[in-house]
Amino acid sequence: MTATRVLVLNSGSSSVKYQLLDMRDSSRLAVGLVERIGEETSRLVHTPLAGGGDERRERSGPIADHDAALKAVADELAHDGLGLDSPELAAIGHRVVHGGLRFSAPTVITDEVLAEVERLVPVAPLHNPANITGIRTAQALRPDLPQVAVFDTAFHTTMPEAAARYAIDVETADAHRIRRYGFHGTSHSYVSRATARLLGKDPSEVNVIVLHLGNGASASAVAGGRCVETSMGLTPLEGLVMGTRSGDIDPAVTFHLKRVAGMSTDEIDALLNKKSGLVGLCGDNDMREIRRRVEEGDERARLAFDIYVHRLKKYIGAYYAVLGRVDALAFTAGVGENAAPVREAAIAGLEGLGLAVDAGLNAARSGEARLISPAGARVAVAVVPTDEELEIARQTFELVK
C-alpha cells in the first residue's frame, strides 16, 4: 500500500488546528481544533469527514499543554480508524512560524533543523515553542515517519533588501540577524495565487495586496507571484493592529515604559504581545463581539474598530505605492473572510485609487473565493478563504512522496 495521507499540525500559542488529508485528491478525512490549551476550559472539536459522515465531536475540560493536546488529537483520530499508527500516513507536516534566514523552502525535520527552530524562539516567543512541542510529540508517536516543517517566513525571503532591512546600524543588525522576516507566508502565497485564479490570470501576471486578518494580522504586497513587502518584521509584532498585539509603535515607547514606568523587558513584551491591540483598546479581541458592541453604541469598541481600520487603510495606501500598479486586493482569515464592516470601512474613500466595494456583494456570505468590487472596477477587491493546512499538506507531500 502506498502511503498517501498527510497529517497537518498548526500549533498556535494556545491552540492546535489539525487536518488529515488524502493527497491523491487533497480530500480531508478529518479536521479539528484544540483551543484554550493550559486553561480549565480547554475544548477539542473533532470532525471526521471520511465516509460521508460528519458527526462533530466535542470534548471539554482541562488540557494542560500542547503535548497533552496532541495526544488527545491522536486519540480522536484513532477512534475513527484514522490513528497515527496507520501505514497510509506518509508524513506529518508542521506549520513553523519562524525559520529565520536559513529556511526558504519546506524542510524535513532533523535534530539540527529542530535546534535552529529552537534558536529562533526569542523572535517568535508565542509561536515557535508550540511548534517545537508539536514536532517532538509527533516524533515520539511516529519516530519512523518523516516530519516536515513549512515555514511562515519562507514566502517572504524574496523581499528586496530595501524592504527587509531596518534603518539601524548595519554591523549591529547583521551581528544579531535583525531584519524583517515577515510571517503568515503560507497564507499570503496561497491567497495571492487563488486571487490570480479568480481573475482568470496566472500569478506571474498580477500584482496583489493580501490582507490576512486573523488573531494575528499582516499585509503583503505580491508582485507577479513574489512577495516584495510585508507588514510583520523581526517578530510577528510589527504592522497591523491585531487581536492582542499592538502592531507598529514608536520603539521609544519601550524605553519610556522601562525608564519612566519602571516596567521590566518581560512585562513590556507581555504588554505589547498579549495586552495590546483590540483587547488592550476595548477588552475584547473577537471582532464579532466588537461589532456587537459598536452596534450598541459602545464608544471604546468604536474607537478600537476605528484604530484597527485606520492602520489597515494606511497599509493599503503604502502597498499601492510600493506596487505601482495593483490588480487585486484580497481579504482573508477569520476577520477578513467574515467581517463585512471591516472590509467596507477599510476601502471607504479609496475610489481615487480605483478601489471600491459593492455593498450587496460585500454583505453576501460564501465559503468560496469571490469578488466584492462593483462590475468594471479598476482594481478587483476579493474575499479569498485561506487554507494554510491544505498548502502545508501539499508542500509536505511534494517533499516526501
Ligand SMILES: Nc1ncnc2c1ncn2[C@@H]1O[C@H](COP(=O)(O)OP(=O)(O)O)[C@@H](O)[C@H]1O
Ligand atoms: N463572523 C465573524 N465576524 C467577524 N469576525 C469574525 C467572524 N468569525 C471569526 N471572526 C474573527 O476571526 C478571528 C480568528 O481568525 P483566525 O483566522 O481563525 O485566527 P487565527 O488563525 O490567528 O487563530 C477571531 O478573533 C474573530 O475576531
Ligand SMILES: CC(=O)OP(=O)(O)O
Ligand atoms: C505569525 C502569527 O501571527 O500567527 P498567528 O496569526 O497564528 O498568531
Ligand SMILES: [Mg+2]
Ligand atoms: Mg491563523
